[in-house]
Amino acid sequence: AQSVTQLGSHVSVSEGALVLLRCNYSSSVPPYLFWYVQYPNQGLQLLLKYTSAATLVKGINGFEAEFKKSETSFHLTKPSAHMSDAAEYFCAVSETGTASKLTFGTGTRLQVTL
């Protein structure tokens, strides 16, 4: 069975600082991995996805994530935080062959301070 662990339910960074949101996954087969962002009282928006084509994935709004099989990780980073990045971020995993089913982590709320 697939699962996702997001370390840190709340992360606070200063504007301009590095953003690092952690995600570790468990999967019995090669996974597909996703990062979504959710602003208050809204749906989820896809930031980026890993589909085995490249281990370093670039997404929207300056975010990127690196797939590390040896560490079963898919951490999300952004070099310089902006106030508009304050939101909740979800990591999700989908196993090949189970088309459609995503398993989500519990989310990390990012706070950006001046």
Added chain:
Amino acid sequence: DGGITQSPKYLFRKEGQNVTLSCEQNLNHDAMYWYRQDPGQGLRLIYYSQIVNDFQKGDIAEGYSVSREKKESFPLTVTSAQKNPTAFYLCASSISTGEVYEQYFGPGTRLTVT
């Protein structure tokens, strides 16, 4: 504009009443999903449907029912059997991009039952 609509945005019901949440998509996606979101728990899958007239239970289907009579529509009924129905409900849809089924989300319906 293509997208997913959920209505209403906010819904209030008395305990013991069934309530139906609407989800419509004009993306021509084959698959549709319902998730429940509670604070600190991420998203949990209630039901999903990969084709018209067919649907499968997710991880927390008890107390919920769905129908898929049209490709565009996937309504969710929260029955009186659901013990704790107050939550934020998200509908999503997906189409295969190669092997990857990335999901697109609606804006959500916040249900409060008192």
